[in-house]
Amino acid sequence: MVSADEMQFHLEACEHGLEVQKGTNLLLDDDGKPKRTGTVWTASAHIITAIIGSGVLSLAWGVARLGWIVGVTTLVVFSGITLYNSSLLADCYRSPETGKRNYTYMEAVKNNLGGKMYIACGMVQYANLYGMIIGYTITASISMAAIQKSDCFHKRGHEASCSVSNNPYMIGLGILEIFLSQIPNFHKLSMLSIVAAIMSFSYSSIGMGLAFAKVISGKGERTTLTGVEVGINLSAAEKTWRMFRAFGDIAFAYTYSQILIEIQDTLRSQPSENKVMKKANIMGVFTTTTFYMMCGCFGYAAFGDNAPGNLLTGFGFYEPFWLVDMANICIVVHLVGAYQVFSQPLFSAFESWAIWMWPNSKFVTEEHLISIGGSAKYRFSTSFLRLIWRTLFVVLATVLAMAMPFFNDILALLGALGYWPLTVYFPIQMYIAQKKVGRWSSRWIALQLINFICLLVAAAAACGSVQGLSKDLNAFKPFKVED
Template identity: 45%
Template sequence: MKKQESFSLEKGGSQELDDDGKLRRTGGGHPKTSFGLPASEDVSSMDKVWNDTLKSSPPENKVMKTATTIGISVSTSFYMLCGLLGYAAFGSDAPGNYLTGFGFYEPFWLVDIANLCIVIHLVGAYQVVVQPIFAFVENWSCRKWPESKFVNKEYAIGYFRINLYRVIWRSTYVLLASLVAMIFPFFNEFLALIGSTTFWPMAVYFPIEMYLSQAKIRRNSLRWISLKILSLVCLVVSLLAAAGSVRGLLVSVKNFKLFQSVS
């Protein structure tokens, strides 16, 4: 036997819970709760109290600032340790691949884990780089040939929607990029050249200029001068790195063999 509970009514009557737990009205009126308010108003007021007690999420700019600081700090520490310790130990003979560049491949489990991490990293990085290219070409093609079924029509295959143009175009791009990478296997030199040419404009110059404009930093102030000096120093570092990368490419060309890695 379940306990019966009753609720008072605002305009006479009452409600009770029967043995099956169902609400049974015994008179007219609106139900009132122990707070002396109609039930609908009481629930609304309690909902406001609960919402007020919930901790709100921090602002997006603070979250992004924290995440960016942690990510850049970790990656900078890792790369600085590899670069400085490697150069201190081996000088100019430091290999591009610290795990296999010394001529031995043991312990095998460590090399396999490192290769797996590289694959995971490159799969994500590849998507970040090529997806804007894919989107640009595909949007341009749709505007250029709006009536073409080959470009615009999609076919439903199970849960997937396939577009022939998209499949052929993306597959061709990946095959050509892989072919070029195998023909010119100077991975370290190309990577260094790309990094040196994109580091200053993308990671230093444009962010600093955007910050100066957004924060309205006064021209010739101490902060303005400091940021300009930082930008100039990074530019010099990028130029030196680019010069070293070009020299590395020229040296690697002397030992170049088609479809054989010399990195």
């Protein structure tokens, strides 16, 4: 039997994600961990990589469902809420009394709100992270298949039947991620995140530019202040459900708080991490919102009520085909990096638990040097545990993505359920506990009002996602080949 004290120690070790290193002469921080080298620029790159997924290209669909007034207002409001709560969360990185660092989001919750909240946070966070990984596998494969379709349409005409299976692309992506998953920890992802951030700017700019070109050419379609209108093809109830789903899509597009503490833990200790992180939050959220507004608004202006779910893979644009192909390549490269950004907290948690359970096991702790290429051109070190477990992790995510090609709807549900607790509830409650904000004071009431409003929006978005998911389940066929 494991005692309560041992279990508590295990949970803390699991969250610390300490990498076992033997015989190293690395410069160390004051807590014995390798010295951090992150800056405001690397943190901003991590944030942009995490926030701007290919979902930015679906915002035109969301704005079309909500209309100009509600759509634009929703983008601005969620941007403000995300930035404000991210600033609150940045202050929770260190304990005010001791100055002790919280290495992960879950550890910050545990030290500020207690063990029960810690467990609840872990369940939501890890489910959300793994759901996003599966969703990224699906989305990246759709973009890869779209490249093949684009070339087919260019050669055979826009009305040609260009059926493509996404499954081979999912398998290929899984093989690549198996190799990338051997990157030891979050601190080694800076270059990958910078490349991914550049890619996100690239495909967002291409989608935005193509939509803008259509608008200024005079080919833009009719738009309204209230969005898609109720009529013969759309009932009032269905419009309401779609509006709820649009709220969920926009809320999910701003979700990155579940890895904010992990990003902050890469920053060097001077200047103060929370000040640097707040600057990175402003840069990341402002940049993201700018692209979201332009892609969503230009896309709606270009296509009106017929805005596709994805400007680049939904074939709102066919020509120039090479530019559409380039944008989809950028999406794939970005999602390859984002996959690793969201995987590392899961990798760290399991491996730290294994080290705690079997500290003397060579299978778990011993590092082995692996060489690839002639004359050992490429070298990296790994343990047998890391090699086998991370490979199985990627294989399972790939199989689930292939088995449930409609998983994007499940992902939207996870986003609706995860946005409120991870981005709003836990940061607000930790801030209240840390700053000892008095109950029923003006600040306490304002914070709880934000909390309650976001809960209502998340509940509505979840209901909309469930309604859309029910339609997919009626036609569910495991490992279905996508056309």
